Amino acid sequence: MSLEQVFKDIDASYDHYKSVLAEAVAIKSISSDPAHRQETIKMTHWAKERLEKLGARCTLEDIGTQNIDGKEIPLPPVLFGQLGEDATKKTVLVYGHLDVQPAAKEDGWRTEPFTLFEKDGKLFGRGASDDKGPVLSWLHAIEMLQKHKIDIPVNVKFCFEAMEESGSLGLEELLTRNKNKFLAGVDFTCISDSYWLGTTKPCLTHGLRGICSFNVEVTGIQQDLHSGVFGGVVHEPLTDLIWVMSQLTTVDNRIAIPGIYDDVAPMSEEEHKLYETIDFSVKEFRESVGAKKLPTEDKKTLLIRRWREPCLSIHGIEGAFSGTGEKTVIPSKVIGKFSIRIVPHMKPEKVNKKVIDYLKELWKKRGSPNTFTPSPGHDALPWLADTNDANFKAGARAMKIVHGVDPDYIREGCSIPITLTFQELTGKSVLLLPLGAADDMAHSQNEKMNKVNYVQGVKTLLTYLLELGKSH
Amino acid sequence: MSLEQVFKDIDASYDHYKSVLAEAVAIKSISSDPAHRQETIKMTHWAKERLEKLGARCTLEDIGTQNIDGKEIPLPPVLFGQLGEDATKKTVLVYGHLDVQPAAKEDGWRTEPFTLFEKDGKLFGRGASDDKGPVLSWLHAIEMLQKHKIDIPVNVKFCFEAMEESGSLGLEELLTRNKNKFLAGVDFTCISDSYWLGTTKPCLTHGLRGICSFNVEVTGIQQDLHSGVFGGVVHEPLTDLIWVMSQLTTVDNRIAIPGIYDDVAPMSEEEHKLYETIDFSVKEFRESVGAKKLPTEDKKTLLIRRWREPCLSIHGIEGAFSGTGEKTVIPSKVIGKFSIRIVPHMKPEKVNKKVIDYLKELWKKRGSPNTFTPSPGHDALPWLADTNDANFKAGARAMKIVHGVDPDYIREGCSIPITLTFQELTGKSVLLLPLGAADDMAHSQNEKMNKVNYVQGVKTLLTYLLELGKSH
Numbered sequence: 001m002s003l004e005q006v007f008k009d010i011d012a013s014y015d016h017y018k019s020v021l022a023e024a025v026a027i028k029s030i031s032s033d034p035a036h037r038q039e040t041i042k043m044t045h046w047a048k049e050r051l052e053k054l055g056a057r058c059t060l061e062d063i064g065t066q067n068i069d070g071k072e073i074p075l076p077p078v079l080f081g082q083l084g085e086d087a088t089k090k091t092v093l094v095y096g097h098l099d100v101q102p103a104a105k106e107d108g109w110r111t112e113p114f115t116l117f118e119k120d121g122k123l124f125g126r127g128a129s130d131d132k133g134p135v136l137s138w139l140h141a142i143e144m145l146q147k148h149k150i151d152i153p154v155n156v157k158f159c160f161e162a163m164e165e166s167g168s169l170g171l172e173e174l175l176t177r178n179k180n181k182f183l184a185g186v187d188f189t190c191i192s193d194s195y196w197l198g199t200t201k202p203c204l205t206h207g208l209r210g211i212c213s214f215n216v217e218v219t220g221i222q223q224d225l226h227s228g229v230f231g232g233v234v235h236e237p238l239t240d241l242i243w244v245m246s247q248l249t250t251v252d253n254r255i256a257i258p259g260i261y262d263d264v265a266p267m268s269e270e271e272h273k274l275y276e277t278i279d280f281s282v283k284e285f286r287e288s289v290g291a292k293k294l295p296t297e298d299k300k301t302l303l304i305r306r307w308r309e310p311c312l313s314i315h316g317i318e319g320a321f322s323g324t325g326e327k328t329v330i331p332s333k334v335i336g337k338f339s340i341r342i343v344p345h346m347k348p349e350k351v352n353k354k355v356i357d358y359l360k361e362l363w364k365k366r367g368s369p370n371t372f373t374p375s376p377g378h379d380a381l382p383w384l385a386d387t388n389d390a391n392f393k394a395g396a397r398a399m400k401i402v403h404g405v406d407p408d409y410i411r412e413g414c415s416i417p418i419t420l421t422f423q424e425l426t427g428k429s430v431l432l433l434p435l436g437a438a439d440d441m442a443h444s445q446n447e448k449m450n451k452v453n454y455v456q457g458v459k460t461l462l463t464y465l466l467e468l469g470k471s472h
Numbered sequence: 473m474s475l476e477q478v479f480k481d482i483d484a485s486y487d488h489y490k491s492v493l494a495e496a497v498a499i500k501s502i503s504s505d506p507a508h509r510q511e512t513i514k515m516t517h518w519a520k521e522r523l524e525k526l527g528a529r530c531t532l533e534d535i536g537t538q539n540i541d542g543k544e545i546p547l548p549p550v551l552f553g554q555l556g557e558d559a560t561k562k563t564v565l566v567y568g569h570l571d572v573q574p575a576a577k578e579d580g581w582r583t584e585p586f587t588l589f590e591k592d593g594k595l596f597g598r599g600a601s602d603d604k605g606p607v608l609s610w611l612h613a614i615e616m617l618q619k620h621k622i623d624i625p626v627n628v629k630f631c632f633e634a635m636e637e638s639g640s641l642g643l644e645e646l647l648t649r650n651k652n653k654f655l656a657g658v659d660f661t662c663i664s665d666s667y668w669l670g671t672t673k674p675c676l677t678h679g680l681r682g683i684c685s686f687n688v689e690v691t692g693i694q695q696d697l698h699s700g701v702f703g704g705v706v707h708e709p710l711t712d713l714i715w716v717m718s719q720l721t722t723v724d725n726r727i728a729i730p731g732i733y734d735d736v737a738p739m740s741e742e743e744h745k746l747y748e749t750i751d752f753s754v755k756e757f758r759e760s761v762g763a764k765k766l767p768t769e770d771k772k773t774l775l776i777r778r779w780r781e782p783c784l785s786i787h788g789i790e791g792a793f794s795g796t797g798e799k800t801v802i803p804s805k806v807i808g809k810f811s812i813r814i815v816p817h818m819k820p821e822k823v824n825k826k827v828i829d830y831l832k833e834l835w836k837k838r839g840s841p842n843t844f845t846p847s848p849g850h851d852a853l854p855w856l857a858d859t860n861d862a863n864f865k866a867g868a869r870a871m872k873i874v875h876g877v878d879p880d881y882i883r884e885g886c887s888i889p890i891t892l893t894f895q896e897l898t899g900k901s902v903l904l905l906p907l908g909a910a911d912d913m914a915h916s917q918n919e920k921m922n923k924v925n926y927v928q929g930v931k932t933l934l935t936y937l938l939e940l941g942k943s944h
Binding site: 032033068101102107108166167195209211213220221222223224225226227228229230231232233234235236238239240242243245246247248249251252253285289290291292293294295296302305306309310311312313314315316317318319320321322323324325326327328329330331332333337339341366367368369370371377378412413414415441442443444445446 | 504505506540541573574579580638639667681683685692693694695696697698699700701702703704705706707708710711712714715717718719720721723724725757761762763764765766767768774777778781782783784785786787788789790791792793794795796797798799800801802803804805809811813838839840841842843849850884885886887913914915916917918
């Protein structure tokens with residue numbers, strides 16, 4: 001049985017792959033919303049059944065509860081699976097997540113976000129690319145190897161969680177407890193939960209930014225007030241919050257917090273060169289986001305800012321009026337939400353301190369009698385890997401075989417905190433092997449996975465498993 | 473039949489009044505939300521049936537449609553009613569509104585906002601005080617006069633709309649068309665849709681602020697982006713919007729827009745005196761809003777700022793993340809919403825121009841390549857009346873009879889734009905006769921009407937109708 005024949009069978013199986021993805025997308029596993037917790041748990045059970053059909057030995061690992069507004073709400077269990085227990089083979093651990101970001105048609109989706117919809121070779125749906133598509137690609141790859149009776153040359157362990165979009169609550173503790181149990185004997189970890197740099201050339205990812213999230217609460221009146229009746233004679237919490245948040249960045253999106261860039265790692269000569277030769281079009285990037293102009297249009301500066309410098313984004317405000325139309329209200333308690341992406345060698349504790357200190361200083365300057373409560377939210381360290389190990393080499397060979405080109409070695413601006421956890425607990429290499437294209441719009445409206453990326457993704461993961469077996 | 477006996481019967485009818493209000497509150501007539509438009513229309517039909525039971529001749533006046541996101545949505549009809557057509561009697565026009573502000577338990581209501589709930593002599597529910605309670609008080613008053621076979625010495629016309637909380641769309645045009653039809657022969661107008669200055673002493677209201685609303689839209693990226701992947705390399709619309717909105721007011725809630733106070737009417741000696749003698753406790757006011765400190769704690773300055781000076785409130789942002797938890801998003805299109813309360817002699821066109829000019833100037837100063845679209849929303853003129861006419865005198869006598877004290881003559885900080893329209897179209901006096909207490913929390917969480925205000929309100933309106941009949 002040649003690989004070519006297997007690949008043909010993968011091409012021919014597209015309708016099946018699509019229908020499985022449609023099933024997964026339809027399960028509204030929004031981890032940040034307690035109202036969708038049952039759906040999130042359901043998604044985990046759904047994945048367990050599919051893994052078991054492939055012959056994997058599965059367990060659902062209880063990771064406790066989450067306190068929301070004083071109520072203890074059960075966290076979705078983590079799905080552990082094991083396929084193959086041959087002591088002569090190496091073992092690869094596959095990680096993916098089953099939960100998704102919130103999505104609603106009224107946010108600007110052209111189609112129902114939880115109904116998979118194919119158009120022009122694109123599969124639209126929340127989670128299609130982040131991360132249900134890639135998770136299913138692992139399952140399809142293994143199913144195909146089994147169908148063609150090709151020996152899988154490595155043992156495969158699966159770790160699929162359903163709280164990734166909400167800071168992977170409970171996962172680190174679970175993995176730490178399993179350092180000498182489920183994680184014992186793992187030789188490689190592979191995570192497919194990031195994106196290519198562009199839309200055509202495959203990449204391997206060797207760096208990620210971390211994150212520090214912040215909540216800034218302002219209150220001072222006991223409930224929302226009518227702005228006609230009370231306007232002009234109270235200190236409005238929202239006005240205070242907006243002023244504070246206006247002091248965080250410059251117009252070009254550089255961070256205004258003193259000392260925030262101090263701990264950014266200096267660049268080596270080698271790294272400088274990498275940025276010069278990498279295949280990236282600023283014009284395409286600008287067009288893909290639909291911007292008229294970017295804060296920098298220099299390729300190297302742009303990639304540096306995206307991958308190895310911190311940035312700050314304001315996400316929104318809880319407690320203020322957010323609907324359509326008009327509501328003449330003075331909101332009583334508002335919570336501003338922003339986050340800073342961090343890079344080597346920034347440390348969350350130090351970043352948190354700098355930010356909270358700065359916020360407190362701003363508040364002093366503001367001089368409002370309202371109550372100001374800034375607090376750090378979840379955080380995650382940045383990550384940087386060695387691209388010369390067996391894991392990266394197997395990934396690179398798989399990409400070359402499927403796509404016919406050597407992948408670019410890139411970094412990502414986003415955080416996959418679990419990457420570092422796996423590296424530390426297994427003491428072995430972690431590879432980020434992205435399947436989706438740069439314009440997949442994870443976390444955004446009209447998230448999609450290209451049909452071609454989905455199908456080639458199955459081939460890539462299948463080949464990666466075979467190539468891993470050749471590494472010594 | 474003495475008035476005393478009728479009042480006793482009103483006291484005895486409380487359970488009936490409460491159950492009717494519960495029915496009205498249960499109808500979610502949120503006019504700003506197209507999803508609740510059918511409920512809003514239903515509320516109008518419900519009121520029509522009740523008016524007809526009293527013998528009023530009613531019509532539902534079509535006022536056309538509203539364009540929301542390119543769709544034409546029908547406006548709720550306006551309910552016209554007429555009770556008595558005796559040419560020897562004078563005619564009073566009664567105005568009220570049947571729609572309400574949005575409300576949701578998760579905003580901080582202690583009970584379901586659309587289920588009337590009585591506790592400690594208070595009737596909690598959206599619309600209980602603004603304005604379903606007062607509207608029903610008119611109906612109860614007439615029902616009681618009919619029950620006791622007391623001749624109503626005036627003809628009564630009713631105009632109940634259901635778009636008041638959304639700028640009374642379509643009403644002004646309808647009334648203008650009816651200047652010589654439905655509005656012909658009206659001698660007095662009475663509106664019960666404002667509040668006492670405190671919680672114990674009745675008031676008549678002779679002044680209202682107007683309003684100019686504004687929307688500030690910023691966009692520049694074609695859809696929401698993942699803040700990890702794109703953070704640092706795009707100009708974020710929300711950051712721009714927050715900066716612009718931070719430049720609108722000072723910490724003490726004075727407006728930073730140049731020239732905005734220029735057209736505020738100077739104060740006469742007489743007016744100065746009124747503020748000195750009026751019964752108002754700053755301490756009680758501060759405690760009722762739950763603030764630690766107010767921008768001014770001087771009684772006179774506070775009332776002046778509340779009634780006869782402009783103010784600016786920021787209400788919220790549409791398009792940004794507003795839920796609980798975290799969402800690492802860069803919102804693509806955000807709309808900031810704020811409004812300015814205006815007073816004599818400010819003119820909306822002039823205010824709009826000053827504000828939009830200032831916003832454009834701020835945007836120039838900001839220097840962002842994003843797209844900035846500031847626009848005026850709905851506006852309304854301020855209003856000031858003569859308290860010495862027959863209408864105000866009948867209201868004052870009614871209050872004295874029911875409450876045993878002369879009412880205070882106050883102004884309100886909020887807008888009831890229709891007040892001016894009635895004054896202009898009928899050429900006759902408009903009286904604002906508030907029934908609710910200062911702490912009723914209209915537009916806010918846990919809106920309520922006191923049991924005592926509801927019951928005394930029915931008596932006041934009944935007595936007002938009788939007193940109007942004595943005026944010549």
